[in-house]
Amino acid sequence: xxxxxxxxxxxxxxxxxxxxxxxxxxxxxxxxxxxxxxxxxxxxxxxxxxxxxxxxxxxxxxxxxxxxxxxxxxxxxxxxxxxxxxxxxxxxxxxxxxxxxxxxxxx
Amino acid sequence: xxxxxxxxxxxxxxxxxxxxxxxxxxxxxxxxxxxxxxxxxxxxxxxxxxxxxxxxxxxxxxxxxxxxxxxxxxxxxxxxxxxxxxxxxxxxxxxxxxxxxxxxxxxxxxxxxxxxxxxxxxxxxxxxxxxxxxxxxxxxxxxxxxxxxxxxxxxxxxxxxxxxxxxxxxxxxxxxxxxxxxxxxxxxxxxxxxxxxxxxxxxxxxxxxxxxxxxxxxxxxxxxxxxxxxxxxxxxx
Ligand code: SF4
Ligand code: SF4
Ligand code: FES
Numbered sequence: 418x419x420x421x422x423x424x425x426x427x428x429x430x431x432x433x434x435x436x437x438x439x440x441x442x443x444x445x446x447x448x449x450x451x452x453x454x455x456x457x458x459x460x461x462x463x464x465x466x467x468x469x470x471x472x473x474x475x476x477x478x479x480x481x482x483x484x485x486x487x488x489x490x491x492x493x494x495x496x497x498x499x500x501x502x503x504x505x506x507x508x509x510x511x512x513x514x515x516x517x518x519x520x521x522x523x524x
Numbered sequence: 525x526x527x528x529x530x531x532x533x534x535x536x537x538x539x540x541x542x543x544x545x546x547x548x549x550x551x552x553x554x555x556x557x558x559x560x561x562x563x564x565x566x567x568x569x570x571x572x573x574x575x576x577x578x579x580x581x582x583x584x585x586x587x588x589x590x591x592x593x594x595x596x597x598x599x600x601x602x603x604x605x606x607x608x609x610x611x612x613x614x615x616x617x618x619x620x621x622x623x624x625x626x627x628x629x630x631x632x633x634x635x636x637x638x639x640x641x642x643x644x645x646x647x648x649x650x651x652x653x654x655x656x657x658x659x660x661x662x663x664x665x666x667x668x669x670x671x672x673x674x675x676x677x678x679x680x681x682x683x684x685x686x687x688x689x690x691x692x693x694x695x696x697x698x699x700x701x702x703x704x705x706x707x708x709x710x711x712x713x714x715x716x717x718x719x720x721x722x723x724x725x726x727x728x729x730x731x732x733x734x735x736x737x738x739x740x741x742x743x744x745x746x747x748x749x750x751x752x753x754x755x756x757x758x759x760x761x
Pocket of ligand 1: 681727
C-alpha cells in the first residue's frame with residue numbers, strides 16, 4: 418500500500434508544510450486585527466509573487482500529502498486494492514487544481 | 525473461596541474456516557491455573573474433539589497463542605487470575621490469521637511473510653569467521669529478534685495487519701531488522717522491506733510492543749528499518 422517512495426514523499430511534504438502552516442496561522446491572526454475586508458486582503462496579495470509562491474507551494478505539498486494519506490485510509494478501512502494508484506493521482510490532481518485556482522484568484 | 529469462585533465460565537470458539545460459534549463450558553478453578561490448563565481441562569474432561577495447539581508449556585515454542593478475553597496471549601504462561609473478568613474467560617483463535625479448526629489458527633500466512641527474511645550466508649565454512657564484538661552497536665540492535673519465539677501474538681495485535689493483509693507485520697520485520705544488523709548476512713534485506721507491504725506501512729502505534737510476551741520491541745525495530753531504508757536513498761550507502 419505504502420512503499421518507500423510514497424513514504425518519503427509524504428514525510429517531505431509534511432516537512433515543507435510545517436513552517437507554512439505556522440506562517441499561515443500567524444498571518445491570519447495578524448490580518449484580522451482591527452477588522453478585515455476583501456479589499457484589504459486582495460490589496461496585499463494581488464500581484465505579489467511572494468504570496469503566489471508561498472501558497473502555491475503550500476497547495477502542492479498539501480495535495481500530495483493528503484492524497485497519500487487518503488490512499489492509506491481507503492486501503493485499510495475500505496479494503497480498496499485495485500484502483501488505489503488511480504485514486505491517489507485523482508485526489509492529488511483535484512486538490513492541486515482547486516488549490517491553485519484559489520491561489521491564482523487572490524494573487 | 526466461595527462456590528462461584530471455584531468455577532470458571534469459559535466461552536470457547538468452535539468451528540472452522542467457514543463458520544463457527546462460541547460454546548460455553550464450566551471449568552473447575554485451580555491454584556496457579558493457566559489459560560492453557562483451562563483449555564486442556566476442557567479437551568480432557570468435557571469435549572475430546574476440541575482442537576488447539578501447544579508443545580512446550582513453558583513459553584519457549586510459541587505454539588499456544590490464542591485470543592484471551594480479546595487480547596492475544598501465550599496461553600501457557602498466562603495465569604487465569606491475571607485475565608479473568610468476573611469469573612469468565614473467552615478463548616478464541618489468534619486474530620489476523622485463518623482458522624483451521626476451533627482454537628488452531630493457520631500459521632502459513634504468518635510464516636510466508638518471513639520468506640524474505642531468511643539468512644543468506646556472506647561467507648562459507650572455508651572463510652575466516654567474522655569477528656563480532658559483543659558490545660558492537662549493530663550486534664546489540666540484532667538482539668531484538670533473537671529472543672522471538674514466532675508466537676504471532678504481535679501479528680494478531682497489529683491493526684495494520686488487520687487492515688492490510690499484504691503488510692509483512694511486526695514479527696517478520698523485526699527479523700529483517702536483526703538480519704540488517706547481522707554482519708554475517710549476505711542478502712539485501714532493505715530492498716525486501718521497501719515494497720508495497722513493507723515497513724513503511726507501520727503506523728507506530730505499538731500494539732506489537734505492548735503485547736509481545738517476550739518483551740521485544742518490534743515497533744522500534746521497524747522504526748530502525750524505516751530510517752535505514754530512507755538513509756539509503758539519500759546517502760546511497
Ligand atoms: S507499531 Fe507497527 S507493527 Fe506494531 S502494531 Fe503498530 S502498526 Fe503494527
Ligand atoms: S516479536 Fe514477540 S510477539 Fe512477535 S512473534 Fe516474536 S515473540 Fe511473539
Ligand atoms: S506451549 Fe510453548 S510457548 Fe506456550
